[in-house]
Amino acid sequence: MELYERLEELDADKAEMRASRILHGLGFSATMQQKKLKDFSGGWRMRVALARFCIRSSNRTFRILVLISHSQDFLNGVCTNIIHLHQRKLKYYTGNYDQYVKTRAELEENQMKRFNWEQDQIAHMKNYIARFGHGSAKLARQAQSKEKTLQKMVASGLTERVVNDKTLSFYFPPCGKIPPPVIMVQNVSFKYSDNTPHIYKNLEFGIDLDTRVALVGPNGAGKSTLLKLLMGEVAPPYRRHDPKVTVLRLSWQHLTEQLELDLSPLEYMMKCFPEIKEKEEMRKIIGRYGLTGKQQVSPIRNLSDGQKCRVCFAWLAWQNPHMLFLDEPTNHLDIETIDALAEAINEFEGGMMLVSHDFRLIQQVAQEIWVCENQTITKWKSGILGYKEHLKSKIEKQ
Secondary structure, three states, X not given: OHHHHHHHHOOXXXXXXXXXXXHHHOOOOXXXXXXXXXXXXXXXXXXXXXXXXXXXXOOOOOOOOOOOOOOHHHHHHHOOEEEEEEOOEEEEEEOOHHHHHHHHHHXXXXXXXXXXXXXXXXXXXXXXXXHHOOOOHHHHHHHXXXXXXXXXXXXXXXXXXXXXXXXOOOOOOOOOOOOOOOEEXXXXXXXXXXXXXXXXXXXXXXXXXXXEEEEEOOOOOOHHHHHHHHHOOOOOOOOEEOOOOOEEEEOOHHHHHHOOOOOOHHHHHHHHOOOOOOHHHHHHHHHOOOXXXXXXXXXXXXXXHHHHHHHHHHHHHOOOOOEEEEXXXXXOOOHHHHHHHHHHHHHOOOEEEEEOOOXXXXXXXXXXXXXXXXXXXXXXXXXXXXXXXXXXXXXXXX
């Protein structure tokens, strides 16, 4: 009876209808709702996870949403408050992410002014006490007064120096010059099997060392597939290219397939690049990507996903590629690391194709936006913010 009462409370007889309605709202057609999860791309699987969350929470009333995200664009769109975790302390800010950055900068500027003023006062009083503490009775009394003032300042708590967030400086070594086109795609069509529809038809494009392209489009449109096609990972390479060209793709799969999890980052990099004999030299290389101290000698499996990503970036950079294919590279990177990656990409001499949902990263590094949709690729005429407004308008119409 308890089970029946609980099922009635949950409206279990309407669960399938509710699930179907939620999935439809997230873009799943009736046919898609019957497919197996293994047949979906990662983006569609995430939509299923969101649907599952929605149906589990549909009988509850939420007043508070707490989220962890490294997407500044997303934080700006949904947050009314920001909690900053720094040196094991929580600091609270009102407003979205941009407001947090502005307020924090102002508070830290005032904090440093207060800190410098206090340090000047302390130095002045200590100097006076040292010079006149044993002088004439009048000067000695003044020195004692200043010593009491100094003791009160210390007892009431001094302003701390602002400790800035740790900054990173990623680096891609020079790759040399190669005349265009580095990669040429001509009249390419592709589908995974005879029983599946085409993902692409009659593609024609070229890319070279000046290319800075972001691939955008709906989940399942074939953005990652295009990079795999160019690498020859899902079929014979559909490209003409200079044999001297080194093309590398970095994706989430590298964390599970490429890395040897029982090795430490130091051991792994020494194994991958045996020409670097000195451990200290390799330590410096790895350190540029934000892995220091014990992190360099701990097994890779014990590192966070973000730290594993940094090992991958170190490996990628020291392969000295001419062309970078980056497939959702920011999934496990914090905001500081994303900014460091953007700066490194902008200083990179080679070409870059990027698949990302991070609008801010795209805005920082992409010179062209290519939209993957309806079995083809079209060049978007304006920037990524224009494409974002196009998506918002499309959703509102739907």
